[in-house]
Amino acid sequence: MALVFERVVTEGLGDLSYLxxxxxxxxxxxxxxxxxxxxxxxxxxxxxxxxxxxxxTHVHEDFLSGANELAARVGNATLCSSAExxxxxxxxxxxxxxxxCLAFGSTVLTARHTPGHTPEHMAFLVAExxxxxxxYAVFTGGSLLINAAGRTDLLGPDRAQALTAAQYxxxxxxxxxxxxxxxIHPTHAHGSPCGAAIGDRLSSTIGYERRFNPHxxxxxxxxxRRFALDGLPPKPxxxxxxxxxxxxxxAVRHGLPVAPPLPAEEFARRMExxxxxxxxxxxxxxxxxxxxxxxxxxxxxxxxxIWAGWMLDPAQPxxxxxxxxGALDEVLRLFLRTGFTRFAGYLxxxxxxxxxxxxxxxxxAQVTAAQVHDRPGDFTLVDVRAPHEWASGHLPGARHxxxxxxxxxxxxxxxxxxxxxxxxxxxxxSIGTSVLQRxxxxxxxxxxxxxxxxxxxxxxxxxxxAG
Amino acid sequence: MALVFERVVTEGLGDLSYLxxxxxxxxxxxxxxxxxxxxxxxxxxxxxxxxxxxxxTHVHEDFLSGANELAARVGNATLCSSAExxxxxxxxxxxxxxxxCLAFGSTVLTARHTPGHTPEHMAFLVAExxxxxxxYAVFTGGSLLINAAGRTDLLGPDRAQALTAAQYxxxxxxxxxxxxxxxIHPTHAHGSPCGAAIGDRLSSTIGYERRFNPHxxxxxxxxxRRFALDGLPPKPxxxxxxxxxxxxxxAVRHGLPVAPPLPAEEFARRMExxxxxxxxxxxxxxxxxxxxxxxxxxxxxxxxxIWAGWMLDPAQPxxxxxxxxGALDEVLRLFLRTGFTRFAGYLxxxxxxxxxxxxxxxxxAQVTAAQVHDRPGDFTLVDVRAPHEWASGHLPGARHxxxxxxxxxxxxxxxxxxxxxxxxxxxxxSIGTSVLQRxxxxxxxxxxxxxxxxxxxxxxxxxxxAG
Numbered sequence: 001m002a003l004v005f006e007r008v009v010t011e012g013l014g015d016l017s018y019l020x021x022x023x024x025x026x027x028x029x030x031x032x033x034x035x036x037x038x039x040x041x042x043x044x045x046x047x048x049x050x051x052x053x054x055x056x057t058h059v060h061e062d063f064l065s066g067a068n069e070l071a072a073r074v075g076n077a078t079l080c081s082s083a084e085x086x087x088x089x090x091x092x093x094x095x096x097x098x099x100x101c102l103a104f105g106s107t108v109l110t111a112r113h114t115p116g117h118t119p120e121h122m123a124f125l126v127a128e129x130x131x132x133x134x135x136y137a138v139f140t141g142g143s144l145l146i147n148a149a150g151r152t153d154l155l156g157p158d159r160a161q162a163l164t165a166a167q168y169x170x171x172x173x174x175x176x177x178x179x180x181x182x183x184i185h186p187t188h189a190h191g192s193p194c195g196a197a198i199g200d201r202l203s204s205t206i207g208y209e210r211r212f213n214p215h216x217x218x219x220x221x222x223x224x225r226r227f228a229l230d231g232l233p234p235k236p237x238x239x240x241x242x243x244x245x246x247x248x249x250x251a252v253r254h255g256l257p258v259a260p261p262l263p264a265e266e267f268a269r270r271m272e273x274x275x276x277x278x279x280x281x282x283x284x285x286x287x288x289x290x291x292x293x294x295x296x297x298x299x300x301x302x303x304x305x306i307w308a309g310w311m312l313d314p315a316q317p318x319x320x321x322x323x324x325x326g327a328l329d330e331v332l333r334l335f336l337r338t339g340f341t342r343f344a345g346y347l348x349x350x351x352x353x354x355x356x357x358x359x360x361x362x363x364x365a366q367v368t369a370a371q372v373h374d375r376p377g378d379f380t381l382v383d384v385r386a387p388h389e390w391a392s393g394h395l396p397g398a399r400h401x402x403x404x405x406x407x408x409x410x411x412x413x414x415x416x417x418x419x420x421x422x423x424x425x426x427x428x429x430s431i432g433t434s435v436l437q438r439x440x441x442x443x444x445x446x447x448x449x450x451x452x453x454x455x456x457x458x459x460x461x462x463x464x465x466a467g
Numbered sequence: 468m469a470l471v472f473e474r475v476v477t478e479g480l481g482d483l484s485y486l487x488x489x490x491x492x493x494x495x496x497x498x499x500x501x502x503x504x505x506x507x508x509x510x511x512x513x514x515x516x517x518x519x520x521x522x523x524t525h526v527h528e529d530f531l532s533g534a535n536e537l538a539a540r541v542g543n544a545t546l547c548s549s550a551e552x553x554x555x556x557x558x559x560x561x562x563x564x565x566x567x568c569l570a571f572g573s574t575v576l577t578a579r580h581t582p583g584h585t586p587e588h589m590a591f592l593v594a595e596x597x598x599x600x601x602x603y604a605v606f607t608g609g610s611l612l613i614n615a616a617g618r619t620d621l622l623g624p625d626r627a628q629a630l631t632a633a634q635y636x637x638x639x640x641x642x643x644x645x646x647x648x649x650x651i652h653p654t655h656a657h658g659s660p661c662g663a664a665i666g667d668r669l670s671s672t673i674g675y676e677r678r679f680n681p682h683x684x685x686x687x688x689x690x691x692r693r694f695a696l697d698g699l700p701p702k703p704x705x706x707x708x709x710x711x712x713x714x715x716x717x718a719v720r721h722g723l724p725v726a727p728p729l730p731a732e733e734f735a736r737r738m739e740x741x742x743x744x745x746x747x748x749x750x751x752x753x754x755x756x757x758x759x760x761x762x763x764x765x766x767x768x769x770x771x772x773i774w775a776g777w778m779l780d781p782a783q784p785x786x787x788x789x790x791x792x793g794a795l796d797e798v799l800r801l802f803l804r805t806g807f808t809r810f811a812g813y814l815x816x817x818x819x820x821x822x823x824x825x826x827x828x829x830x831x832a833q834v835t836a837a838q839v840h841d842r843p844g845d846f847t848l849v850d851v852r853a854p855h856e857w858a859s860g861h862l863p864g865a866r867h868x869x870x871x872x873x874x875x876x877x878x879x880x881x882x883x884x885x886x887x888x889x890x891x892x893x894x895x896x897s898i899g900t901s902v903l904q905r906x907x908x909x910x911x912x913x914x915x916x917x918x919x920x921x922x923x924x925x926x927x928x929x930x931x932x933a934g
Contacts, residue, residue, distance in 0.1 A: 002657055003657075003669075005668070132673075134678065136671065136675050179649040179674055181672035183671075183672060183676040200469040200470040201648065205648035205672050205674075207647045207672075207674065208646075208649075245782055
């Protein structure tokens with residue numbers, strides 16, 4: 001009998017999902033699958049196990065659940081969802097109760113109701129057969145995280161107080177009573193907006209978190225409440241949409257969304273028809289060198305799903321420009337992760353075909369940190385980072401407009417000087433420059449390297465907290 | 468700053484290797500790389516880090532080290548080897564001393580001399596910058612393992628006593644003084660012959676092992692000595708060869724070994740020339756259906772490297788038959804792992820081409836557990852499993868010849884009845900049947916499913932330990 005254990009890291013979203021089972025029994029469970037489910041099927045086949053159960057720790061808001069898609073693709077797996085304090089689900093499932101056990105060969109999972117991040121939240125203790133009283137690990141979903149705990153404000157201010165109190169009890173009455181040697185396998189990890197300052201380790205232990213996790217240092221519920229609800233990152237605008245979709249149960253697609261191939265002439269015609277938005281997924285420098293007029297630049301990178309979520313309406317069809325036609329599947333996979341499935345098509349042959357067809361391209365200027373530093377006062381500097389990043393220090397004379405607010409607030413920017421948009425690396429800034437170009441701002445430049453390059457050069461910051 | 472952490476599982480050999488680093492600093496280390504190093508290069512590229520250091524916990528005996536190959540393929544990485552009680556190395560390296568620290572962004576590794584499995588053995592503590600006194604994990608190499616400890620008898624009986632005493636001190640004076648919440652990342656894992664009864668979890672913690680690891684339950688050095696040196700699996704015959712190769716430093720190949728393509732006529736001609744051995748890497752049932760006369764059947768599976776190691780001489784060129792030509796690279800990768808790099812060629816087009824060229828094939832009968840059970844006394848039953856497997860119970864009337872001894876002992880088998888070879892699954896048994904066919908034994912059959920099928924059917928066992 002041998003354990004099967006695989007951790008799937010979905011970078012950008014900062015989520016982890018898992019395959020756990022036993023290749024002698026030939027069975028396994030997937031925990032918190034992402035929407036692009038091929039990876040779980042491939043892992044199951046490599047390990048020669050049947051995925052018999054699909055478990056969700058909670059109703060996710062930060063990604064499109066792959067549970068229903070995976071159940072359909074497997075064909076005979078049981079989809080399990082928490083029945084403790086749960087809103088009614090819109091899909092067929094087996095109800096999980098606190099204390100329910102599932103065995104996969106010699107590995108035993110026990111569901112534990114651990115509310116706080118959400119009301120219905122379930123953790124899964126992992127034990128060896130015969131040692132059920134001494135679990136060696138726990139899948140913590142969105143409850144106890146690395147250096148953090150799942151945020152409790154996502155269901156709105158009305159419910160935040162009760163959920164925060166529940167999270168405090170979950171941490172103290174459940175997690176802190178486990179042995180120090182129990183390994184923590186969270187779903188939400190570094191980079192996830194489902195918690196503040198989540199650490200970058202992929203797993204931890206009760207002992208290490210007991211000692212260092214700031215959420216576990218709070219000695220009273222009141223202290224915890226203040227700490228837990230303070231300094232949270234902005235709640236992504238797409239969270240309520242995904243919460244609703246995941247509660248109802250996402251449509252089964254049997255694969256990636258479809259983006260029909262559009263030769264340059266057709267792509268141009270489809271643009272003229274209106275109703276679709278052009279998203280150019282190339283690197284910011286390629287976008288800067290030349291792009292289709294009106295395109296939004298959301299680069300093909302791990303964080304694409306988050307920024308598509310913030311900046312785009314999933315009801316509006318997308319027209320895609322990709323770095324190379326071979327990258328299309330990867331781009332579709334990234335969009336799918338936050339529920340984007342409507343594509344009017346992609347530009348066949350990419351920008352080369354567009355150029356050869358004789359269509360116009362628009363450039364975006366790129367300015368370096370040194371150029372901005374050496375010409376103080378020459379630019380209107382726009383910082384599009386999140387409020388807590390802005391509060392940790394920014395470029396002298398910059399103004400702050402968080403990127404998701406930029407489309408509505410483009411008109412506020414003073415005219416007369418070229419606008420330079422920056423963020424931490426240039427990725428979000430390039431989205432911002434494309435937003436401003438679409439809004440008709442004449443002179444706009446991106447700042448590749450952004451704050452990282454600024455700091456590396458040792459240039460001064462403004463607005464840094466004291467101490 | 469974000470941690471990069473990847474665990475590479477080399478199934479069959481039961482070894483784990485690791486990439487750990489920081490994608491903000493852009494640097495990483497690889498720990499105990501296997502010989503097929505592409506996976507580390509791919510992981511480093513995916514995470515956008517430079518492999519700056521290649522660390523080895525000890526001089527390995529169970530696999531061909533990939534450290535030198537990886538150093539050459541990276542181009543500018545530093546290869547670090549323990550200088551504590553180490554035999555002289557035959558390759559350029561940086562000497563590691565107990566207490567040496569290496570930082571990769573905010574991740575700090577500290578080398579700790581932990582002799583026992585080998586004299587020079589190093590573990591690597593892992594800590595977050597600023598918390599060096601509270602490591603959160605430790606790469607344990609071949610010292611503290613999951614549910615086990617690295618065996619101490621590999622350098623021969625002369626050194627076993629001193630190494631066992633050293634291992635006892637390593638476990639008690641180093642590991643048991645760490646916090647319960649420290650995560651253990653071993654190199655030798657489930658299935659590795661470098662320890663007995665290694666557990667199938669991929670990581671563990673000091674706390675869980677303190678409680679359940681039988682090696683940590685021994686309360687005196689004397690008790691530990693008896694426990695540690697008892698019940699060890701047979702020491703693979705290829706271990707001394709790999710120890711020597713890895714001490715000198717394996718030749719850098721810049722990729723997989725070469726197996727020239729041989730059309731059927733050339734393959735047959737090369738066979739007639741002599742000096743080469745035909746290894747058929749197909750599944751036992753395909754081999755049974757028809758194979759080249761004289762072929763040894765070592766199936767393309769995770770355990771191929773171990774059985775190639777036991778059954779073949781790396782100085783003798785191999786002639787390969789593969790399931791499909793597309794599987795050649797995977798087969799070469801498996802052979803490389805225990806140091807097989809001499810290939811006379813492979814049969815282009817596989818057995819289909821052989822058939823079409825009009826060459827003879829030989830079949831091997833396959834008998835089921837039910838057939839053996841229903842015809843008691845009709846067969847000479849040969850159990851080719853390891854001694855400790857035989858001792859846990861075997862088929863009634865069977866005789867035991869451990870597979871590696873079968874070539875020399877084929878003549879001992881009584882004539883007159885068909886010989887049925889079995890193991891646990893049929894994989895080793897099929898190697899055994901091919902050995903006997905090569906030795907000229909007339910009637911030989913394999914038993915697919917072997918002990919697993921026998922037990923599943925509820926048939927009686929003989930020689931089971933009492934209780």
